[in-house]
Structure formats: structure tokens, C-alpha cells
Amino acid sequence: MQNPAPKRRVIHPWPLRLMHWLNAFAIIMMIGSGWQIYDASPLFGFTFPPLVTIGAWLGAAIAWHLAFMWLLAINGLIYVIWTLASGHYRKFFPLSLSGVWRDLRAALRFDLKHDRGVYNAVQKLLYLGVLFAGLVVVLSGLAIWKPVQLWFFCNLFGGYFTARYVHFFAMSAIAAFFAIHLILVALVPRTLPPMITGGRQES
Amino acid sequence: MTPLDRRGLLMRALALGAVAPLAACNYEDPAHPDLADRFLHMMSAWNDRVQAALFNPHTLAPTFRPDQITHPPRFNAYYDISQVVTVDPATYQLELGGQIQNKTPWTLAALDGLPQTQQITRLVCVEGWRVIGQWGGVPLGEFLRHVGADTTCRYVSFRCADNYYSSIDMASALHPQTILATSFLGAPLTPPFGAPVRLRIPTKLGFKNPKSLMQLAVTNVFPGGYWEDQGYNWFSGS
Numbered sequence: 001m002q003n004p005a006p007k008r009r010v011i012h013p014w015p016l017r018l019m020h021w022l023n024a025f026a027i028i029m030m031i032g033s034g035w036q037i038y039d040a041s042p043l044f045g046f047t048f049p050p051l052v053t054i055g056a057w058l059g060a061a062i063a064w065h066l067a068f069m070w071l072l073a074i075n076g077l078i079y080v081i082w083t084l085a086s087g088h089y090r091k092f093f094p095l096s097l098s099g100v101w102r103d104l105r106a107a108l109r110f111d112l113k114h115d116r117g118v119y120n121a122v123q124k125l126l127y128l129g130v131l132f133a134g135l136v137v138v139l140s141g142l143a144i145w146k147p148v149q150l151w152f153f154c155n156l157f158g159g160y161f162t163a164r165y166v167h168f169f170a171m172s173a174i175a176a177f178f179a180i181h182l183i184l185v186a187l188v189p190r191t192l193p194p195m196i197t198g199g200r201q202e203s
Numbered sequence: 204m205t206p207l208d209r210r211g212l213l214m215r216a217l218a219l220g221a222v223a224p225l226a227a228c229n230y231e232d233p234a235h236p237d238l239a240d241r242f243l244h245m246m247s248a249w250n251d252r253v254q255a256a257l258f259n260p261h262t263l264a265p266t267f268r269p270d271q272i273t274h275p276p277r278f279n280a281y282y283d284i285s286q287v288v289t290v291d292p293a294t295y296q297l298e299l300g301g302q303i304q305n306k307t308p309w310t311l312a313a314l315d316g317l318p319q320t321q322q323i324t325r326l327v328c329v330e331g332w333r334v335i336g337q338w339g340g341v342p343l344g345e346f347l348r349h350v351g352a353d354t355t356c357r358y359v360s361f362r363c364a365d366n367y368y369s370s371i372d373m374a375s376a377l378h379p380q381t382i383l384a385t386s387f388l389g390a391p392l393t394p395p396f397g398a399p400v401r402l403r404i405p406t407k408l409g410f411k412n413p414k415s416l417m418q419l420a421v422t423n424v425f426p427g428g429y430w431e432d433q434g435y436n437w438f439s440g441s
Contacts, residue, residue, distance in 0.1 A: 038331070041331035055230070059435045063434055063436070066247070146257065147265075147325075147327065147441055148263075148406050149257050150257075151262070160325065160333055161333060
């Protein structure tokens with residue numbers, strides 16, 4: 001009997017890749033249009049330059065924002081169902097503080113092992129953190145969009161006024177994740193192709 | 204091709220994908236709609252339907268204490284406060300049109316003779332800011348029934364002394380907190396805030412609260428609005 005070829009397993013299954021890129025597109029559209037909306041009534045002493053905002057004016061920015069919120073929310077909801085149903089969520093666990101500390105120090109020494117398809121503790125923390133920020137950004141967005149009809153979300157974030165700040169900080173957390181994510185992919189570029197092709201790893 | 208090259212290409216493709224519809228985005232000019240406009244209008248119409256389904260006629264907008272009222276009140280319009288149109292309250296008449304049985308115009312004194320209500324509610328602007336104010340006047344639902352309006356119609360439309368115009372759905376028009384306001388902060392409305400009569404509807408964004416109303420009509424023909432026709436979402440519920 002001949003030896004079968006070694007079994008090879010997909011690193012990122014196709015539903016994950018599809019949802020990842022749909023999410024990337026939705027996030028870019030939501031943040032770009034959100035910055036334009038912010039500029040109409042800034043919360044802080046700065047505005048976003050037109051170069052990085054989406055929508056020619058406030059009306060267009062709101063239209064983009066309220067169009068792409070559906071992609072962001074539905075894609076996110078399908079992801080949550082998929083990750084629970086497929087068992088993918090197990091890759092985020094176990095997660096311990098000591099593990100995060102160990103891997104963070106290793107990463108800063110550029111000494112962190114990269115097993116493709118396996119998340120280190122810092123990755124686990126960042127991914128869970130950005131998922132939480134995504135949940136907060138959607139719920140606080142609903143609170144701002146419908147402070148009367150969805151008053152319970154509005155109350156959850158301390159009223160309309162503070163919900164805007166919560167929405168802004170949740171966006172900031174996602175934008176920070178996005179930046180770190182891109183920097184890390186640039187530093188370890190071999191992590192990118194599997195997110196497009198799926199990749200194969202020996203099992 | 205190295206992975207980094209591929210990444211660069213991909214990011215450029217993504218950026219183009221995100222930016223290409225924008226370069227052609229003409230959303231401020233619905234007379235010349237392009238693909239992006241059609242997509243945004245389609246999504247805005249979908250959002251109108253979602254908001255109509257989400258609207259609960261029994262859900263009240265939150266009310267506030269007198270000490271929470273915003274001082275000084277904030278003026279807002281599509282023009283500067285120096286351009287405010289003044290309507291003489293003594294000769295003022297509110298014209299009625301459309302599916303209404305008794306279209307006799309209403310004077311300010313006649314409106315004051317109808318049952319009155321007061322509210323301290325939050326006005327949320329489409330720009331993101333919010334103020335809290337006190338308004339008093341006649342519930343629009345009571346007024347519509349009083350003049351024999353066909354409340355099975357879909358829209359109530361408004362035309363203003365400053366050429367502003369807007370319209371709302373009938374369900375929102377019949378909401379108990381939707382009022383034809385004649386007072387603001389305990390005194391008769393002043394011209395910058397919509398004298399003599401304005402619509403106050405705390406279940407919608409600020410721009411759906413037209414000021415200095417001259418005409419009110421009940422209709423099944425979509426009336427649009429000053430900002431709505433330029434691309435703001437029509438329902439714009441809160």
C-alpha cells in the first residue's frame with residue numbers, strides 16, 4: 001500500500017477569508033464616512049482632513065455610513081454565528097495574563113515564533129479586544145441612530161451625548177487595531193497570502 | 204511577486220475600490236445620478252422602510268427637567284440668523300391643503316383655542332449635536348382629527364415662510380409628542396425659532412422640525428423636503 005500524501009489543512013477556511021475582506025471593506029467605508037460625520041460637529045479640538053474622509057458632504061457621508069452599517073453588522077453577526085458553530089472561537093483560548101506578558105516580551109524582542117494558523121497570546125488578546133470594540137461600536141451606533149426607539153441602547157451608554165463619545169472611542173480602538181494589524185502584516189508578510197488563498201499547513 | 208508586492212497591490216485595489224465610487228459621487232446633485240447615487244438612494248429607501256417598521260407609536264421620546272434646558276438656545280437653519288424671515292402673528296394664517304375636509308385657514312388665536320400640551324424634550328441635529336428645550340402647542344394628531352384630515356393618507360407636508368419645506372409619515376404625525384408648537388421656553392415663539400407656529404417632533408431629527416409654517420397638507424404623493432431632496436434620509440427618525 002502506498003503512503004498517502006501528507007494531509008494538508010487550510011489555515012483560513014473560505015468563509016473566514018470572505019468575511020475578513022468584506023469586513024475590511026465595511027470598516028474602511030464606515031470609518032471614512034464616520035470621520036466626515038464627526039467633522040460636522042467635532043467632539044474634540046480637531047477635525048479629519050477631507051483627504052481621509054468619505055462622502056462629498058455631510059448628507060453623502062451619512063448615506064454611506066447608513067448604507068454600509070448593514071454590511072458591517074450582518075457580516076459581523078454571521079461571523080459570530082460561524083465562529084461559534086464551527087468551533088473556530090477555540091483558537092482564541094486559553095488566554096492567560098502570564099501568556100500575554102510572555103508573548104508580548106518575546107514580540108518586542110522580535111523573538112516570537114510564528115506558527116501559521118496558531119494565535120499567540122498577544123494576538124488572542126487583540127482579536128478578542130477588537131471583537132469587543134466591534135460590538136460596542138455597533139451598539140453605540142444604534143444608540144445614536146435611534147435614541148428614542150432603541151432607548152435601551154441609549155441608556156446603556158449613558159444617554160445620547162455620551163453614546164457619541166463611546167462610539168468615537170470604540171472607532172479609535174478599531175482604527176488602532178487596524179494600524180497595528182497592517183504594521184504586523186508588513187513585518188511578517190508571509191501571513192498575508194493565506195488570508196487570500198487559504199494557505200496550506202502540514203498536519 | 205513577493206508577498207509584500209502582492210500586499211501593496213491588494214491595498215491599492217482596496218483603496219481604489221473604496222475611492223472609485225467617490226470620485227464619481229454626485230450625491231449632492233440628484234439631478235445627475237450615477238451608480239453611487241443610485242446605490243445610496245436605494246439604501247436610503249430601505250432605511251426608510253426599516254425605520255417605519257421600527258417606529259413604535261407608543262414609545263415616547265425622553266423628557267427632561269426644567270434645569271436641564273439648554274441656555275442659550277441654539278439657532279439653526281439653512282441660512283444665517285440675520286436672514287430670518289419675520290411673520291406678523293396678527294395677520295398670520297395657516298393654510299390647509301390635500302385630503303382635509305375643512306380647509307379654512309387657521310389663525311394663531313384659533314390654534315390657541317385648541318387643547319394645549321407642553322414638553323421638555325431633546326432636539327438631535329443631523330450634525331450630531333443636541334439641545335434640550337421646552338415647547339408648547341397643539342398635538343398635531345388632535346389638530347388633524349379636528350379639521351377632518353384623512354389620517355389613512357401616508358404623508359403630512361409643510362411649507363414655511365422661509366421657503367423651507369419638509370414632510371413626515373402619518374404614523375409619526377399622530378404620535379402624541381408631535382405638536383404644532385406656538386411657544387418655546389415658556390414664551391411665544393420668536394422668529395429665529397419658528398414664530399408663529401412650527402412643527403416640534405422629538406421622534407425625528409432637528410431638520411424634520413420645520414419652522415414658521417404657512418401651509419400644511421395631507422397627501423399620498425411623496426412630498427420630499429428641502430434637505431431630503433438633497434440626500435438626507437427622508438424618515439430620519441430618532
